[in-house]
Amino acid sequence: MKIGEIAKQTGLKIETVRFYETEGLIAPPERSGGNYRLYNSTHLNRLSFIKRARDLGFTLDQVRDLLRLADDPRGSCDEVDAIAELHIQEIDRKLADLTVLRSELVRWGSQCDASTIAECKLIDALTSVRASAST
Structure with missing residues (x-):
């Protein structure tokens, strides 16, 4: 094809x-x-x-390693398990980061009862983060 x-x-x-x-x-x-x-x-x-x-x-790189391992079907799957375990740890780290991000957004959103952008807590929090990140 x-x-x-x-x-x-x-x-x-x-x-x-x-x-x-x-x-x-x-x-x-x-x-x-x-x-x-x-x-x-x-x-x-x-x-x-x-x-x-x-x-x-x-x-x-992990895909490359998995393909190499898949090319030897009689090999031990210990290395596959190790690659998977490292990937699971990375997923767990990302989930934890996302949970923190979600909590921050929920907190900022729940504090905001403003009727204008000038009073908006979310915009204020984002502006503060930007200012502190540039220093």
């Missing part, structure tokens, strides 16, 4: 398929007589794997 077809089947953009090829995450496809890239089911499976891993938030 041509690049547009595999992009559509995987839900990736054409540029992303090319990028993954350039990064060595997929093998270079064969070329047609007209120099079109011709992808096969192996490319489709690998690109689907990459897309799913990226959708789950794995970094490109």
Whole structure:
């Protein structure tokens, strides 16, 4: 199949398929007589794997490691577990950060009973944060 077809089947953009090829995450496809890239089911499976891993938030380096491990089905999954555990820790950190951010926004919003922007607590808090971040 041509690049547009595999992009559509995987839900990736054409540029992303090319990028993954350039990064060595997929093998270079064969070329047609007209120099079109011709992808096969192996490319489709690998690109689907990459897309799913990226959708789950794995970094490109983690995806590279997971692909390397997946290429050796008889290997131990200890390394896969370690990659997953590090990713879970990162997700937990992000969730904690988001919880703090949400609490701040709720607090600012609940303090605001202003009728004009000049009296708005949220705008005031954002302005104060900006001022303190620039020093």
